[in-house]
Amino acid sequence: MSEPLVIDVHGLTKNFGPKRVVDHFDIQVPKGAIYGFLGPNGSGKTTTIRMLCGLLTPDEGEGTCLGFDVRKQAEQIKEQVGYMTQKFSYYEDLSIRENLDFVARMYRLDRRKQRVDRALADLGLADRQKQLAGSLSGGWKQRLALAACLLHEPKLLLLDEPTAGVDPKARRDFWDEIRRLSAIGVTVLVSTHYMDEAVQCDFITYIAYGKKLIDGPSAKIPEMVGLETWRVEGPELARLEDRLLTEPGVVQVARFGTVLHVSGTDKAALGATVERLKAEGTHRWSLQVAGLEEAFIYLMTGARDNFAGDGGKAAA
């Protein structure tokens, strides 16, 4: 691949009836990157992913995926993309081996038996290959699905909430695998709800109501959102939380166990409020670097205002 961008699309739009599900979405994904795709439920993540791999034709917009036109060359895109659906989408009444074999035949792969054998060995399922897929637990189903969509050695992986309903150990293993793939040059676009997964991504884009709110390297996201965050410790946090929300400069108060994270975009106003409360001496205050977590809570709660006002600036 001489093309530096694996996905390069502009203005993707999709309507289902009168409802606009994806609204002029742009994304540029460099080769080998892990690109996190975040947003609340129903924000258009799945629809966007389906448009990228040729399952849906966009109503508007254009661009390329792996150098092929997303509108006209769905066939070629499908050959080189591994798409893992949100819901387990392999045959529950076929055995593990039969499922892998079926997928291999769909891609007309050579050395089929060898590839399936290797996939089974990698999965650690060689001795259970005759078991029906429907009898596997959630974590194993997810591993089978990943193995199945890697069989044809795709250059791009599109993963739609791959770790939903999977235990933490399996999730960690899953992400180890994703990083290993990324290291050998496979590009990964992964949608997720989990913040601990978001921080594993090289880039993050956030979408709400079908519109992109922010897009950039994950380390820069908090800065792009422009939040300042204070950490508060002390007694009766619930009462303090209620009180803080009425104070000037405070945009968001999030509770993390025994501490509050108080954030705002207007540094001066927030600073003044904090100084005043500090003087009361009941709580310990400390300024801290805003994390991704605060940034996303902020984005989620303020989604509507955001794309009316400074959302455009932040995304630019």
Added chain:
Amino acid sequence: MTLGFSLKRFGAVLYKEFIQMRRDRITFGMMIGLPIIQLFLFGFAINADPRNLPTLVEMGDNGPLSRAVIAGMQNSSYFAFKGAVTGAGEGEEALRRGTANFVVVIPEDFERDVVRGNKPEILVAADASDPSATGGAVAALSGIVNVAISETLTGPLAQQAGSPPFSMVVHREYNPEGKTSTNIVPGLLAIILSMTMVMITAVAIVKETERGTMEMLIATPVKPLEVMLGKILPYVFVGYVQTVVFLAAASLVFGVPFEGSVWAFFLGFNLFIVVNLALGFLISTAAKSQMQAMQLSFFTILPSILLSGFMFPFAGMPGWAQFIGQAVPATHFLRVVRKVMLKGGEVADVTGELWALVAILVVISAIAMLRYRQTLD
């Protein structure tokens, strides 16, 4: 879409479908076992010309002639005499309660009146609330009585026997014994084929969408045509098995003849299967769940039973109903089967039906293909 059709992928879908069919024991049993059970059940159970109907008799006269009439009726096997009644009220009561289908009243001095040439009347009160139950017996009645009388009246009285002003001749073509199974068994083939073919195709396709596996399939390079053919072909095979079993049972168990051209049957049969698969495919494009697919299929089956001429004579329906009946594939296949099996029809005899099936196929497939392209998006 046919460009780059891959036999390998088509074969993979086909193979997968067979594995799934084998694992889904209940559906598999439904496809092979139930039709056989239905054939035997309906073949033996349904009888449009019922015999041994419970009959009561009111004997106003006990002479040899009266007894000959009763014996003649009993021998016809239509009537089973359950006893005697005295007075009209008792007979009426039995009819109303349904304990008897017929009450035969032999008037007083019946024999004397016959001898004198007074033409006495035998009253047969029939429960006509279910005309199909009693119709056959009533139709046969006058013949039976005439025969009984003429056999008893001999010598100088014989001239009286010829006196009834008319006699009835029942001439049954193609089914000389009037056996219902000869009529119903070939018809059942049409009904059972449409039932299983339509329903199973519709459900098999909707199942992929409902379980989410269709999304995985579309994400691979497999072509819609490869999926469709791969999914449908196993059921064509099932249709063949059903038909072979059916024909064997029809001939060995029910003694239904196969008079006509095997080619005519084969053509009609294949066309009919394809039409049903297309119909099932069309249903699958509309149904969102397997449950809906089942329900929609069921609605196509009722007209196949009621308007096709399977259950009720086609010619007896009003014009508009015949018009609807013409659009039902089973109507035409039913005619092909009856013409070929019972009347010895050749290909030339069934061309009208074959063309009708082709026309229905074209219309259904066109709608289905239009709809299928939309549902991909």
